[in-house]
Amino acid sequence: MIERSQKEVWKLTPWLMIALLLGNFILMAYSAKTASNQNLIRVWAQTTAKFVQSPITGVSSAVTNYFQSISSLGTAKSENDVLKQRVQELEVELQNRESLAVENVRLKSILELKEQSDYKRLPAQIIGRDPSAWFDTLIINRGSLDGVKLNMPVVTKGGLVGRVSAVSPLTAQIYLITREKVSEGGVIGELGTSNALGVVSGTGKKELLEMGYVPGSIEVQVGDSVYTTGQEGIYPAGLKIGEIVEVRSGSATVQHQIFIKPSANFSAMQEVAVLFYEPPPRPEYDKSLPNAVKKK
């Protein structure tokens, strides 16, 4: 081992710092330039991290479940009564739904509508969250060995969660919809009642989305649901994004400013599902337009 005098160390340190900063800056510039988050360092780090994250997640969720089950024992009796009543109500509702489904099939056959194929869902457990306080990506325990590919949509029982941003053989990283930016391909949403279209993007605040480009002449209500349209070429149509919590009304010439609370509970969810959805190929003339709203 080389022993350096303190004077030599003082002389060497600034040059070493400059070299390391330059190396980091080149990495950053490369990372900013590439559209995908996928690269060799991330793939290896995620694969290594899986062996640490999985056991810790398993232990922590087991401990949490144990304490939750103890605390829920007290309310179990009253909850049981409520659930029994709910089951009876649902049985009645199910019978109504069955008759509606039969009617739906009959009407579709009359109109000769094509049946939309159901996508395969791959359940996955969240084993890690972003180690930086500035971002909120997720890491799931499914990777390319399970068939997960870049940009596949990720959902939970509440609604849309985000898309796959990097894949390693054993894990995948997920970008939440709160991160999507208008200039990077925001989700195109459809208002449940009016069918008006707009671009849904992150606001910089956790658990709040903004919907822009909705004409001010259209009536919008707080509580309306917003769904994906599939036009951005990543998410399939019909996935629930969230519900409107605030509307700053526009006019005939000014667009509405709409704020949406996402349906998925990002901070509490432990499991998600990856949709094996591949968007239909875009026509040649459309490939020159990467996003709904082009970069400035």
Place this chain on the structure above:
Amino acid sequence: MEQLKITVALIIAILLQWTLRNVAEPFVYIDFPLIIVVYAALQRNAIKALFYGTFAGIAVDALSGGLLGANGFSKTLIAYIVSEIVRRVYLDNLLLKIPVIAGACLLNNVVYYGMHRLLGQEPTGEFVPTIAYTIIGTTVVGTIIYLILDSFFAESVIKRRKREMFAPRRQTRRRNPIRLGNRR
């Protein structure tokens, strides 16, 4: 041996940073690798502190949604600044280390955020609350970790610091003028 201990502490810090947010959200406001990088810089080992900064930063970036290298950049810069400060100012008292870790945390976050904005990436977190919570979390936990590490490394560190700070005194025999007078 001392360097091996710090390297092990750094690896543990990276593993904690990777995993603890999934256990409880508030853990994200503690920057464990930064605490160890600053500690290494405070040990007056600038070169190793720089490498620790780069390695820890890239390891955190690899699992983050941010730019790869942004944390490496900010932590390397912090390691250099702290090692330069400690070269000029005596910072062996724990009370003096508290403002150092708070300042390092503030600068680390500002540089990290600034580099993302510079390269056209906007972080999702809100600027002021994220920085405020991170400074509080990192400073409180950092102080506790420094207490533990100081007791862990105590003997070897104190010996080395004494050797560096105070050059061995020359044992010179002074002539006592009174005795000189007596001799006459």
